[in-house]
Amino acid sequence: MPEELSCDVVVIGTGPGGEALVGRLAAAGLDVVAVEKELVGGECPYWGCIPSKMMIRAADALAEARRVDALAGTATVVPDFGAVARRIRDEATDDWDDTVAADRLTDAGARLVRGHGRLDGDRRVVVGEQTFVAAKGVVLNTGTTAAAPPIPGLADTPYWTNRGIIETETAPSSMIVIGGGPIGLELAQAFSRFGTAVTVLEVGPRILAVEEPESSEVIAKVFESEGIGVHDDVSIDAVAHDGEVFHVTCGDVTYEAERLLVAAGRRSRIDDVGLESVGVEPGRHLTVGDDMLVKEGLWAIGDIVGRGAFTHVSMYQSERAARSILGEPMGAYDTSLPRVTFTDPEVGGVGLTEHQAREQGINVRVGLTDLAASSRGFVHGPGNEGLIKIVIDDDRGVIVGANSVGVSGGETLAGLAFAVRAEIPVDTLTNTIYAYPTFWRAIESAL
């Protein structure tokens, strides 16, 4: 007979949102049980955002050093991937040990239970031999894993997902990347800058298809100039590994490389969490209200709710779930969805693309400016590629979306993100002083 234990709330999965939620609810005095089967903090700190951004930081330092010759004399660059691997192991992940994060939860007063959590009826969660009965309810934050496309042969090969590539201690001599989304592009460029010969294979008509076509074009051109092969519209027929080399066949062409990274999207971990026991039919994602409720006594946050697979979204939803559980007021859901792909140049995006705005029947006006042609772009020289594109709802006189591509495109995005979120009138934005010579001054030109 499993042991039955009572509590106020069970959080299954401690991704960034779940981890924050456990601390928040415990601080509010609730009896909280956190269930985690791997590492407290989830994908972002151990195999996602943080270590990948450490690789990118190092790779960008290499690229910037290579620009010295054009700007300031000579610099000899000898890449050493060991330095970044050590930084990831020692500083970012504690060698993939979550003791610090786990202690933070228990120090806050929560109980941490290691194992696979599964719903067992309303407000009930089973973990191994224990059953937790949660007076207020259960929150799901179980996140995603890398999806493997159904390509013949792929499953039998030792391909990398985000986990293998983040844990590597060496940069391979060559790598094929399946998928031209944020994961594939960020890591393709980072490894290329460490000397890996990289080929990106994208099934769609363009890479980074979630952003503006002009932004995809800038990245494709930069990749080409850096020697990264980018192939759109590919159809991969087969993947094989001969013990040493991967062979990826697309029609008449076979690409070969030492490593293969599969970055073709993510799959929600909601197929084995007992949703059937509470009468919820799982689709690709879980449908939630703006208070993150799936149904009474069951909340879901993070990638599994399909409102943007980002750490900042998971954290935002965590706070909404906390307020819902604690009966605190919350404003309307922020649908502006700022996001940044950390290629160099970075691609920042917020709100709707031009295409999405037109599909919604918005009376669209578009502003577009080339960052390289701005005063700051001229001063910057090598590495100045970029643009700002603004999508305006002409009837309402507000910006409904923007892309900001540039060396600091993610930071420049801030101004545009506030403009979209706060619906600052375009008349105000055109009657504003933009500091000279900043990259964000290009917003004025786009307007």
Ligand SMILES: Cc1cc2nc3c(=O)[nH]c(=O)nc-3n(C[C@H](O)[C@H](O)[C@H](O)COP(=O)(O)OP(=O)(O)OC[C@H]3O[C@@H](n4cnc5c(N)ncnc54)[C@H](O)[C@@H]3O)c2cc1C
């Ligand atoms: C390479 C890479 C780079 C990324 N870079 C960025 C970036 O720069 N910026 C950004 O905003 N986002 C980035 N992301 C996305 C980001 O990592 C996720 O959006 C973020 O982790 C939020 O996920 P989550 O809260 O849904 O849960 P996750 O982080 O996926 O964590 C879910 C947790 O639940 C646990 N779990 C699952 N099922 C169970 C169960 N049944 N019982 C117990 N525990 C369970 C898992 O072990 C895991 O710890 C990146 C992702 C990857 C892969």
Ligand SMILES: NC(=O)c1ccc[n+]([C@@H]2O[C@H](COP(=O)([O-])OP(=O)(O)OC[C@H]3O[C@@H](n4cnc5c(N)ncnc54)[C@H](O)[C@@H]3O)[C@@H](O)[C@H]2O)c1
């Ligand atoms: N900087 C960031 O914020 C950041 C960085 C990395 C990841 N993320 C998050 O993680 C999510 C997952 O990233 P992702 O890049 O794996 O997924 P994605 O879904 O964004 O992109 C996957 C790409 O793979 C392509 N693809 C799918 N099947 C294919 C096939 N058989 N052959 C060739 N190409 C194929 C898709 O067309 C798409 O372009 C992102 O959507 C994003 O939300 C964010």
